[in-house]
Amino acid sequence: MSKRYVSAWSEDDALDGERVKAFVVILRTSGCSWYRSTGGCSMCGYNEESETTSGEDLIFQFTKALEGYDDERVIKVYTSGSFLDPAEVPLDARDRILSEARDRAERIVFESRPEYVKNIDGDATGLEVAIGLETADDDLRENCIGKGFSFEDFTHAASTARDRGATVRTYLLMKPPGLTERGALEDVRASIEATSSLSDVISINPMNIQRRTKVERLWQKGRYSPPWLWSLVEALGTEIDAKVVSHPSGGGKARGAHNCGECDDAVLGAIRRFSLDGQRHRLDISCGCIDLWKAQLDLEDRALAEGIDYRKDPRMGTIPLVR
Template identity: 30%
Template structure:
């Protein structure tokens, strides 16, 4: 196919997947209580090896304003579709979270996620953003982490927020998912372009804000070998933009998503845990790598998680947890007879497009 034909085919496929993704979203019928749907504590590692105690909370929100991603289940667990952003509810949740009890684990990093984009004013109004920044600035927390699609990270949203935080370091997570356009914009179906990502990263760097980049392991429609290649290549790209580290997110399958729809029809499965290990080993030489281990053994909602055989599954997860804190490859398991290491292969867009279209046809025929 010519370049024009490839782009036209990709665009048509993207529209097809977008329509499916939106149709599968579960609109909330009964409003969830205005309290975080998840609060937890752990240890995280910076790119320079420094470790920190972290308190992580996922606020109950009105959900993502751009819910197109093929694997994202979060609209099933917030107030998606019920109402717009609830300013007082968000304020009250943060105020409660910032109160430290005597038996609370020590932490100096606070992560506040809202199942979407913190800097999207449809999701978190501008005055609420600033109010949260001022509240956090008064607590003694050293770093605040939020996340956002890059198109919402602009001078108008970032500068006043950074000013209101004062001495608190800001870190903004961006779900790039993949540096490959076809994988990112069609297979994952996110509304992140390379241009918007690079602009957001440059703006953050100019304001001494730390970019936190998420990469997906095992998007729908890719083979496991292609998925490993994609993580390695994407990590190299992120490093080329001056970002020191990445967080890799093994794909889990949850209801009301395209990934689940494919799984039900026998055309997708969660990545093998050894693919996660292979991806981490390959990416390790490109940048500091951390694994979102909740994506492998989480409990915040129903999912099918990456797995392997009964002999090696738990040791792999334990090793990835340890590696995420230490950054030392010695913490990763060596091998298991259940699976040979994958050899990364090049991403052939023509073949991936044809395979994806054929998969959609086959699944729609089953439906």
């Protein structure tokens, strides 16, 4: 039983085009049901934080975390899985937490797999459901991530959420295992196009290699490398109606999206500013390593075309090409 929430903090965010503060709480729940029944998705290590937790404990954790609340206009309530899964957040705890949060903030954000979105009761105005679709490509989602739901499941869930008055935040994963750098970029671009009409916000999460995951095992064997920040910058520039943002976890580190090391802080700063105000000129940045990134895109294309099983990642040396 756990009465300790994982963490809570205040951060910059955007609300209907305005720059605001958001209060973020991560609750310690019993974890994602999908993880418990199948071993989870290839990149997910969130369940490291999980412990058996009752609804009463969750209300206690949330109330305790609120002691640090400072009139932020957005509250984000995250768990290690789905806030709308009654096996993870019992209904009475869910309702109480939502009601406390709605009394304080204008927008309440939480995450859920699509199958639980039908559990939203009543008027959901002011709620934002974040769904980890990861990619619009069903084959990739199934074979490289192991997510266990289809694009159609996502579209139903997003429509249900909107019908009830909620907004939808769609998470896309940049560079699931098995893709080249260009393949990852094209997948994110195609996924942005495919989800823009169903999303109020699209949040691109470049791969961050978490401990004790399938992706970590591939990375340790030299069969996977996280994306370049340049690929993320390129994807963020896609012109669509929905707002596209990114808050890269592990950005600039070996396990996260990174560039040459010299320009990483500047590029991450540009991505952060763009994600807050949507001003495209924020992304007008450069560094000599952009040529290495372009060379990798071309080299991998040529290697694939010629059936060569190696590529040269300018950041890492020679590593096997993952197809």
